[in-house]
Amino acid sequence: MRVLGIAGSLRPGSHNRALLRAAARELPPGVELVEFDGLKAVEPFDESDEHPAGGGLPGADALLDAIRGADAVLFATPEYNGSIPGVLKNAVDWASRPTPQTSALAGKPVAVIGASTSMFGATWAQAELRKALGLAGARVLDQELAVPTAHGAFKGDGRLERGATRRRLAEILQALTAEVASSPDAGTLSRVRPEYVQKPPLA
Numbered sequence: 001m002r003v004l005g006i007a008g009s010l011r012p013g014s015h016n017r018a019l020l021r022a023a024a025r026e027l028p029p030g031v032e033l034v035e036f037d038g039l040k041a042v043e044p045f046d047e048s049d050e051h052p053a054g055g056g057l058p059g060a061d062a063l064l065d066a067i068r069g070a071d072a073v074l075f076a077t078p079e080y081n082g083s084i085p086g087v088l089k090n091a092v093d094w095a096s097r098p099t100p101q102t103s104a105l106a107g108k109p110v111a112v113i114g115a116s117t118s119m120f121g122a123t124w125a126q127a128e129l130r131k132a133l134g135l136a137g138a139r140v141l142d143q144e145l146a147v148p149t150a151h152g153a154f155k156g157d158g159r160l161e162r163g164a165t166r167r168r169l170a171e172i173l174q175a176l177t178a179e180v181a182s183s184p185d186a187g188t189l190s191r192v193r194p195e196y197v198q199k200p201p202l203a
Contacts, residue, residue: 001031001180003173004070008077008088008114008125010040015115015150016076022160023074023113026170028177033074038062045093054103060094067095067104071180074173075133077114079125084132092132100137109179110138111172113145115153121146139179143172 005020017035024033041059043049055061067073077088084092095104112129114122126144134140145168147153153161160166 001071001177002069003027003031003033003176004066004073005033005035006039006073006075006088006091007035008039008075008085008129010087014078015117015147015153016078018154018158019076019113019115019147019150019160020074021158022154022166023076023169023173025159026166027173031173031177034070036063036066038066039087039091042087042091042094045090045097050097052098054097055094063091063094064104067108070108071183072109072111072176073105073138074176075110075112075129077112077122077125077129079114079116079118079120079122082124084125084128088129089132092129092136096132096136100135103137105133106137107183108138109141109176109183111141111143111176113147113169113172115147115150117149117151119148121148121150139183141172141175141179143175145169145172 007016007020009016020035027033038059042063043057043059050056055064077084097103100106110133112126114126116122123146130140155161
């Protein structure tokens with residue numbers, strides 16, 4: 001089973017990229033996480049650029065291929081001004097097209113987690129992102145993981161410091177993989193373009 005990880009921050013050393021890599025350590029056996037590394041290349045959504053079946057520009061097409069090629073998607077979002085980063089909302093807009101019934105996200109199991117340096121752990125952004133993903137046709141887990149004070153939340157080996165946070169993350173990942181198992185397309189594994197994904201390092 002393959003889970004696509006999408007971090008809403010473009011910064012290579014971002015806390016939410018670190019959170020995705022911590023999640024890779026907590027996955028159930030037989031599940032792998034691949035990290036989408038092409039968010040910065042996703043063009044601003046403009047319906048005039050769109051093909052009838054969706055997509056139509058290289059960066060957007062890479063995103064849609066990656067989502068379609070995964071069994072589930074795990075989003076890790078920071079919180080900018082109380083909401084979702086613009087680049088991540090733009091990606092969701094592309095992935096919601098041309099309609100929720102035929103979009104790359106249609107029926108796709110997804111979960112949202114988030115980290116921030118504040119005391120709130122990007123809770124507002126997570127709620128906004130779950131709403132947008134649901135309207136885009138995804139099967140959104142009604143669960144969240146808020147990682148506050150993210151600058152001190154990770155050990156040197158990349159794991160989360162707090163055992164309770166690690167256990168909560170493992171619970172969400174278990175629920176996400178269970179949602180895949182209950183999907184009508186369970187057992188189907190497409191391919192993600194290798195140039196746009198990275199396997200998280202274990203150290």
